[in-house]
Amino acid sequence: MNSALLLSGGMDSLSIAWWKKPTHAITIDYGQKAAIAERTVSAALCAEIGIAHHIVSVDCRSLGSGDMAGSAADAAAPASDWWPYRNQLLITLAAMKAIGLGAKVLYIGTVSSDEGHRDGTKDFIRLINDLVLYQEGGLRIEAPAIDLTTVELVNEAKVPAGILAYAHSCHKGDIPCANCRGCNKYIESMEALGYGNRAS
Numbered sequence: 001m002n003s004a005l006l007l008s009g010g011m012d013s014l015s016i017a018w019w020k021k022p023t024h025a026i027t028i029d030y031g032q033k034a035a036i037a038e039r040t041v042s043a044a045l046c047a048e049i050g051i052a053h054h055i056v057s058v059d060c061r062s063l064g065s066g067d068m069a070g071s072a073a074d075a076a077a078p079a080s081d082w083w084p085y086r087n088q089l090l091i092t093l094a095a096m097k098a099i100g101l102g103a104k105v106l107y108i109g110t111v112s113s114d115e116g117h118r119d120g121t122k123d124f125i126r127l128i129n130d131l132v133l134y135q136e137g138g139l140r141i142e143a144p145a146i147d148l149t150t151v152e153l154v155n156e157a158k159v160p161a162g163i164l165a166y167a168h169s170c171h172k173g174d175i176p177c178a179n180c181r182g183c184n185k186y187i188e189s190m191e192a193l194g195y196g197n198r199a200s
Contacts, residue, residue, distance in 0.1 A: 024054060025045075066079070
């Protein structure tokens with residue numbers, strides 16, 4: 001089946017890429033602080049495992065908030081790394097590209113710990129899938145790791161340590177800061193997996 005993956009280059013989407021081996025991977029450069037690293041990591045990973053890689057660039061910096069935008073978090077933000085409606089935006093842009101590529105399913109890397117944001121919940125996945133399916137193209141949105149932690153996902157996908165080392169999870173820039181929610185999650189996950197604590 002022709003499938004696509006929204007690939008940021010972080011541990012979760014990287015593990016989905018290794019696990020599901022989609023036909024296409026789509027990386028969105030929307031003006032986030034770590035865009036260059038995310039594009040570079042995603043391209044290298046796709047070349048390594050033989051997935052067609054596509055980049056969609058849409059400058060949304062003026063709409064950003066928090067760590068990923070390099071600005072103060074919006075007043076409605078539940079955490080410092082909140083970018084308003086980010087997952088909705090990224091899924092929409094990736095779905096637009098996926099339809100043009102003939103994909104019938106778009107995988108996203110949501111895991112169980114993402115429930116801290118409403119756009120990381122099962123309800124959100126169900127609603128965004130219904131919305132996309134309601135429209136032309138018959139594209140489904142699936143989050144195959146929604147019931148798994150990052151560590152459980154890595155183990156389920158059997159991601160080799162060498163592949164996992166590609167991951168870039170920092171929210172604040174192209175060089176890991178080791179002091180944001182993305183880096184902290186990476187460090188904790190790598191330690192739990194027994195791979196050491198290199199921040200990324």
